[in-house]
Amino acid sequence: MDHNDYENNQEMEENTLDKQEQPTDTSAGIAETAKQNAKSKQEKPKQKTGAKTLMSGIIGGVISAVIVALLFTTNVIPLNQQGSSDAASSESNEQSAPEIAETVASEGSNIASNMDEASKAVVGVINKQQQSVWTQSKQAGSGSGIIYKEKDGKAYVVTNQHVVEGAEEVEVVLSSDTRIPAKVLGTDSFTDLAVLQIDGKKVNTIADLGSSKNLKVGDTVIAIGNPLGMNFANSVTKGIISGLDRSVSIDTNGDGQPDWITEVIQTDAAINPGNSGGALINSKGKVIGINSMKIAKTSVEGIGFAIPIDEAQPIMKQLEKDGEVARPFIGISTASLGQVPPQYRDQIQLPEDVEGGMVVAKVQQGSPASKAELQQFDVITKINDNKISSILDLRKYLYNETKIGESVKLEIYRDGEPQTVELELVKREQ
Numbered sequence: 001m002d003h004n005d006y007e008n009n010q011e012m013e014e015n016t017l018d019k020q021e022q023p024t025d026t027s028a029g030i031a032e033t034a035k036q037n038a039k040s041k042q043e044k045p046k047q048k049t050g051a052k053t054l055m056s057g058i059i060g061g062v063i064s065a066v067i068v069a070l071l072f073t074t075n076v077i078p079l080n081q082q083g084s085s086d087a088a089s090s091e092s093n094e095q096s097a098p099e100i101a102e103t104v105a106s107e108g109s110n111i112a113s114n115m116d117e118a119s120k121a122v123v124g125v126i127n128k129q130q131q132s133v134w135t136q137s138k139q140a141g142s143g144s145g146i147i148y149k150e151k152d153g154k155a156y157v158v159t160n161q162h163v164v165e166g167a168e169e170v171e172v173v174l175s176s177d178t179r180i181p182a183k184v185l186g187t188d189s190f191t192d193l194a195v196l197q198i199d200g201k202k203v204n205t206i207a208d209l210g211s212s213k214n215l216k217v218g219d220t221v222i223a224i225g226n227p228l229g230m231n232f233a234n235s236v237t238k239g240i241i242s243g244l245d246r247s248v249s250i251d252t253n254g255d256g257q258p259d260w261i262t263e264v265i266q267t268d269a270a271i272n273p274g275n276s277g278g279a280l281i282n283s284k285g286k287v288i289g290i291n292s293m294k295i296a297k298t299s300v301e302g303i304g305f306a307i308p309i310d311e312a313q314p315i316m317k318q319l320e321k322d323g324e325v326a327r328p329f330i331g332i333s334t335a336s337l338g339q340v341p342p343q344y345r346d347q348i349q350l351p352e353d354v355e356g357g358m359v360v361a362k363v364q365q366g367s368p369a370s371k372a373e374l375q376q377f378d379v380i381t382k383i384n385d386n387k388i389s390s391i392l393d394l395r396k397y398l399y400n401e402t403k404i405g406e407s408v409k410l411e412i413y414r415d416g417e418p419q420t421v422e423l424e425l426v427k428r429e430q
Contacts, residue, residue, distance in 0.1 A: 114208075114285020115222060119234045121147045121207035122224045122279050124173030125159050125182070125196070129166060137169045144225035144278030145172065145196065146207045146287060148316070155200035158316050159277030160292055161187040164194050172198050175205075175234055186319035189252040190260045190327075190399070192292055193312055195319040207279060210286025212265065212308035217241050223269040223291055223304070225278025232274070239269030239302070248293070248305060249392070261392050264305040265289045271304030280306040328398050328406070329428035331367020332374060334358040334391055347377045349416035356389035357381040357413070372423035375414065382411035398425070 125145045128137035143163030149156040157172055164170050170182040180198045187194040219241045226233045243266035249258035267280065271294045280289035289306030318325045340348060340359055348359060357379040363369050380388055384401075388394050402408060402425055410421045 115224075115236065115281070117205055118207060118222075118279055118281050118285045118287070119224055119236065120175045120205035122226075122234060123147060123157060123175065124226045124230050124233055125157070125163050125277060126171040126173065126179075126230075127164055127167040128169035128171065130168055140166070142226065142229050142274055143276040144274065144291070146277070146279050146290065147203055147205065148207050148209055148287075149320075150200045150203055150206055153200050155198050155203040155206075156185075156320060157182065157196040157198060158290060158312065159194050159196065160290070161189055161192045161194045163277045164196070170196060172196065173230055173233070174202060176202070177233075178202050186323035186325075188315055188319060188325045191262065191307065191312070191315050191325070192250070193290070193307065193315050193319065195316055208286050209309055209313070210282060210284070210288045212288045212310045215241055215244060215265065215282075215288060215308075217244060220283045221267055221269055221288070222281050222283075223267070223271055223275060223278060223306075224281065225271070225275035225291055227270075227272035227274040229274055235275075237270040239267050242266040242268050242303070246305065258392065261396060263308070263311065264292065265308055267304050267306060268302035269304060270302070271306075275304075326404060327428045328402050328404050328425035329367070330398070330423065330425065331364040331369040332360050333362040333364075334380070334394070335361050336390055337379075344377070348379060350379060350413055351416065354379075354381060354413065356387070358388055358391060358394060368423040368426055372410075372421045374410075374412070374421060374423075377414075379413040380410050381413060384408055385411075 123145045125143045126139055127141040127143070129140040130137050141163070143159060145157040145159035145163070147155050147157050164184055164187065167184070170184055172180045172182045174180065180202065182196040182198045185195045185197050217240075221239055221241055223237045223239070224234060227235050246264050246266045247261050248264055250260050250262055251258055252260050265280065265288070267289075269280070271291050275291045276293070278291045279287045280291055282288050288309050290309065290312055291304065291306045294304040315325055335358070337348070337357060337359060350357070360369075360374055360376055360378040360380065362376065363374050380394070382388060383394065383397055386393075386397055388397070398408075404425055404427050407422055407424050410423070412419050412421055
């Protein structure tokens with residue numbers, strides 16, 4: 001009998017006693033006193049009987065538990081036995097509990113172990129700049145980076161381009177707090193990536209790069225980096241993937257206008273200044289993204305972004321090998337129809353049914369556009385039959401859908417008349 005059953009029985013006994021204690025008549029005196037004495041005598045045996053029953057139940061339960069334990073330990077009752085009885089059902093429940101606990105414990109230990117290894121592969125990146133020609137370079141900013149490769153005594157670190165932008169010297173700080181001078185092999189403003197090279201003698205851990213291909217919203221992720229500088233080095237924050245294939249417009253040249261769109265992973269794991277370039281890892285400790293940016297508004301909380309590792313790796317290879325990313329080039333500067341100054345708008349003639357397009361502002365001499373005889377005030381409306389309404393559309397198509405050496409067809413309007421221009425794409429010079 002368990003504790004609840006005992007309390008219920010006690011309540012039943014008390015209710016019975018209460019009912020017995022209600023007087024059956026209103027008479028007083030000797031008859032009533034005699035009746036109460038008789039009732040008191042009847043109650044005592046009941047209480048003793050209840051106590052005996054309770055003790056018997058407890059002793060019986062203990063004996064039963066000992067017997068069952070002996071049967072299990074002697075394999076008289078196999079642990080994998082199936083049955084339809086209550087005992088078999090209870091046995092089945094006890095079998096499932098260790099499996100769940102073991103899975104959780106196993107995952108927890110793997111995460112802790114892999115997270116520890118991943119933390120060692122995440123480094124600090126110090127941006128040093130000179131304040132004047134008379135002073136030595138001093139720290140102007142800091143971020144994070146990931147050691148992703150070691151070869152021929154050299155180690156390679158990937159970080160964000162904006163972390164090392166403008167740096168005259170770059171230093172990498174290992175998890176052991178060892179500082180190593182770094183060489184910037186290459187940067188790319190469109191993807192906001194940079195690759196550094198350092199001496200690999202003191203590097204003991206390389207990050208395990210995973211894949212961002214099969215990620216799902218709700219997956220657990222962990223961000224590792226150095227928020228607010230090296231005082232909080234190797235901070236770890238946990239969250240989930242909040243969104244995939246998020247398109248974020250960025251300004252690569254500082255003119256206040258978005259000129260590129262990057263596809264990123266959205267996460268609610270805390271990403272703060274200094275986390276840039278750090279690792280976003282999955283529950284297995286594999287790097288699935290490079291922390292890059294967050295929405296910095298007082299009304300916004302928990303919206304950070306990371307560059308998918310599958311998108312980053314081809315860029316990393318090019319930066320490591322060539323110091324730049326080879327992209328196709330046309331050789332024009334453009335503006336949207338709404339950006340054309342009022343005094344020049346009479347130079348643009350378009351049919352009423354043409355609503356969008358890019359106006360050619362300048363043609364670079366010797367470029368594919370120059371060879372194809374594009375002119376100022378030409379309006380580009382399509383590239384290979386794909387509509388173009390902004391510089392983002394044009395660049396996205398060029399950089400994602402074409403290759404250097406290919407020919408493309410541009411549909412343009414000149415003096416209100418449609419024309420088709422064909423040109424060959426060349427490598428964009430940095």
